[in-house]
Amino acid sequence: MDTVKIGIIGTGWIAEKMAITLEGMEGVEAYAVASRQLQTACDFADRWGFTRAYGSYEEMLDDEEVELVYIATPHSHHFEHARMSLLKGKAVLCEKAFTANARQAEELLNLAKEKELFITEAIWTRYMPLSQTINDLVNGGIIGRPMTLSANLGYPIGNRERLRQPALAGGALLDLGVYALNFASMVFGTDVERVTSTCVKTDTGVDAQNSITLTFKDGKIAVLHSSMLSMTDRQGIISGDKGHLIIENINNPQRIRVVTEDYKTAVVYNCPPQITGYEYQVYASMEALRNGWLESPYMPHAETLRIMRMMDDLRREWGVRYPADE
Template sequence: MSRLNGRRAEAEAQGLKVNVAILGAGRIAHAMAETLVRMAASPEYGNLVAPYAVAARDGERAAAFAEQYGFATSYGSYEELVADPDVDLVYIATPHNLHAEQAILCMRAGKNVLVEKSLTANAAQAREMLAVAEETGMLCTEAIWTRYMPSRGIIDGLIASGEIGEVKAVDANLCYPVSGKPRMTDPALAGGALLDVGVYPLNFIDMAVGSGRTLERVETSMTPWRPTGVDAQNSMTLFYDDGLMATAQSSMVVAADRGGYIWGTDGYLVCENINNVQWVDVYDADHTRTRRVEVPAQLTGYEYEVAATANAILDGKRECDAMPHADSLRIMELMDSIRAKWGLVYPFE
């Protein structure tokens, strides 16, 4: 068990912070390191978390990373990292195919985990990971930042207000030309657009629609990346039991507007950039924009998932309210079903 799980009063009395370690030293790890440094220097989060350690398979790379961001400790192996008794939370920043085994390594060593999206490469891995979380009592949560951001509450509030009437359709897309990155094109790394960028429009839809509806069927198609066969771009249509229809598109070969659209009987919402919503425009049924709702300024955007996880640890929880295990598993199962329709199977499956 981590030294701070369920010990908020003790931590506050002794001035202890949640020590965060980063497993991996790639691009997203650098983004998280910058976030942790900014959080530690901020009045809002400075008493909550501390950037503590980084581990990579290359000790020199880890040491250079730690020096760059002022981390106290670095390790040349993941096993050394999880053996450190002062690590409270491990952020896993490696390719999708490694998430399950690394999260399990951490949890069995008594470390809580914040696992970069997608949670795993498939639902079977997710079930195994979450079973270990239950067995060990460690917190395990998916680091899909849009689930934790204030924009989620803003959108939920606008829908709940009835301002746009009853929601009947949703559309979302996320597309970036990122096919030059090997992790995106290699099926052995669970590459392709779906798990890396497609997960965002699917989560946007899931948040807007809510988990109360029953998904009846999915229609989907994709264009393969040659020669590896992973999805270069895709389109998905989701049909729900109450007649609501949602569409999603993702691509790793083009740029798009990254828009999120929630259409109701009396108006609609336009969300600027579903990957990090900047503002929400509210329109009435006559296509007149009635107002714009700005999203609060942020440090980097990653601070919300870190703070939610740290607070959950202090409160003795095994999941975060913003992204409970059931939601992560439902999204993984949905992406499995989509890949099955394409006939896309990763080599390790």
């Protein structure tokens, strides 16, 4: 497979970020883009150098040249658009949160397996080199035995309609909290014994900000916070009995600072040069397609489903319901 031809469903800012990414990558072609309005797709294609523009998603998916579809629509539409892509025989890279709920996620993953097609969740943190460095440091014992973790992600974006509406699977959890949950999972694993949480809801009924504590069977504790009301420091801190790691920006790690027992910085690891950070999930998808894999080892299907189920449980506890849950 020399060059992978990529088609994008959606023309919003996430689609634009992917277009910028593809522009700087090797081995990919920004081939097609689809919108519900042909003119919107044409404008996007002209701006970012795409070969084809389509005024319907189905039309793009009927193009035999498209090899990998990137889903860049709101959370509420991921299931429909990913399912449509799979039924048309296309491999899928679907933006986080993967779907609105776990039931939809399970159906998509089963369909992909049945069709023997690749699908993965485009949660970029999972694919980044610095994420592997974090695990290497933790497993290497540089901070001793890691036992506590904190992570937060927040931006003042609560006025965006996409995030305010239950019909669009809005709220801080699926947009931002999913990163904190994945960060904890990447570092501390999946053996969660207890989840406690609280949230503050908007007048539309979605979570505006939340706090989640995960207690693991081996005694580790992760405290996670996400908010669409405030600009947080976006830090992750992993603490052991011989020091701690400070990670700047948990969704796109920029720097890891190793702090010793005497609270002095021992070493700093910086993020390698990147286009946008989205390139790693595309390269991972290309690797999977070359090898005939149905999932990526960086974000296994079981992890996507487990975290979707966890978010379902949290929303149920908070009384945050989407039409897709009915």
